[in-house]
Amino acid sequence: MAVNVTRPSRFKSYGLHAVLDDTAxxxxxxxxxxxxxxxxxxxxxxxxxxxxxxxxxxxxDSGTPIVIIGGKNLASGEFIQxxxxxxxxEESDTVKMTTANTxxxxxxxxxxxxxxxxxxxxxx
Numbered sequence: 001m002a003v004n005v006t007r008p009s010r011f012k013s014y015g016l017h018a019v020l021d022d023t024a025x026x027x028x029x030x031x032x033x034x035x036x037x038x039x040x041x042x043x044x045x046x047x048x049x050x051x052x053x054x055x056x057x058x059x060x061d062s063g064t065p066i067v068i069i070g071g072k073n074l075a076s077g078e079f080i081q082x083x084x085x086x087x088x089x090e091e092s093d094t095v096k097m098t099t100a101n102t103x104x105x106x107x108x109x110x111x112x113x114x115x116x117x118x119x120x121x122x123x124x
Contacts, residue, residue, distance in 0.1 A: 047109030060092035
C-alpha cells in the first residue's frame with residue numbers, strides 16, 4: 001500500500017535583468033536541504049537590439065554545465081518560454097543566463113524569470 005508523505009514546500013519566482021554581454025548571471029541556486037522543481041523559464045528582450053541568449057543548468061553533482069537554451073537570438077521585443085514540464089534541481093545546482101553579441105555593440109536589456117517549487121528535506 002502506497003503512503004503519500006507530504007513535505008513542506010513553497011512556490012517562488014526568481015528574476016534578474018542582464019545588462020552586460022558575456023557575463024554569466026546566476027538566476028537561481030537551489031538551497032541546502034531542498035529539491036526544486038523548475039516549471040518555468042521565461043526570457044524576454046526589451047532592448048532595441050537583438051541579443052544571443054544562453055541558459056545553462058550547472059549540475060553540482062556532475063560539474064558539467066547542461067545547456068537549456070543555447071545561443072538563441074532574440075530580436076527586440078521577442079521572448080522564449082519553456083513550460084509544460086519541469087527540471088529537478090538539487091542542493092547547490094544553479095541556473096545561469098548569459099547574453100552575447102548584442103547588435104550594434106549596445107548593452108543588452110534581457111530579463112529572465114524562473115518559477116520553482118522548493119521542497120524542504122529533513123536533515124540527515
